[in-house]
Amino acid sequence: MSILRRLHLNLRTTTRRRRLATASAALRQDTTVWTPAPLSEVEHAAESLFHIAIDVSDAPDHAASHTLAGQYLQLRLPDALKPSFLAIASPPKLAAARGVFEFLVKSVAGSTAEALCALKRGDVVELSQVMGNGFNIDRIHPPKNFGTVLVFATGSGISPIRSLIESGFDAAKRSDVRLYYGARNLQRMAYQDRFKDWESSGVKIVPVLSQPDESWTGESGYVQAAFSREKQISDPLATGAVLCGQKQMTEEVTSILVAAGVSADKILKNF
DSSP: OOHHHHHHHHHHHHHHHHHHHHHOOOHHTTTTOOOEEEEEEEEEETTEEEEEEEOOTTOHHHHHHSSSTTTTEEETTTTSSSSEEEOSSSSHHHHHHEEEEEEEEOOOOHHHHHHHHOOTTEEEEEEEOBBBBOOGGGGGOOOTTOOEEEEEGGGHHHHHHHHHHOOOOHHHHSSSSEEEEEEEEEEGGGTTHHHHHHHHHTTTTEEESSSSTTTTOOOSHHHHHHHHHEEEEEOOHHHEEEEESOHHHHHHHHHHHHTTTGGGGGGEHHH
């Protein structure tokens, strides 16, 4: 067989494989089940952040599929190029009781999220099935064995943390539960109206501002630095952690915890 003929056959084989791979990828994408649902709330939650509530009461099986804090789904709009992945901010019991999913969405210019935040009550979007394993809280149970739980969130990463806190993970039965919550300033810190209820459930909140104004007297800088300064891990083997937010934060906090003796298996993430 001539060299040219072999090259021609190899090219045809490569092209065929690429077409099969593309068709296979398209088939996998087509397995997503999209459920139309109307928006019931669109409100400012903080600077650049929006509280979005979506009515899934007409899709009870869809609502029932949200079973764990930390789960997420895809949301798409008719005119958007691609769907957006969103962590569910509301606890599963809210979907079960009222047929509602709530989200904390950061509006980013040119994104599906920005288009979503510009919608109004009654506008219809499409939701994928609920996905992900959520936060595996069983790994830090029972509370008597894991008295310390350290929770870390930055920006819109507080969204699934809200779901976790309001789902309940026996915080009141633990001796030390702290939430280190980072934002640029107070204007960008969502859910401040919920802090009192969260603290009454047993969660101590430590706000950390990276660019505070002169009146701020609390923790400043980045979350990982604030935690490193006070750390206070009395028993690493009885300590668990939950992380969600900016990648550098999660990586550096994980390193600090592991170096302090906390088992990597007890550091929970939802992705």
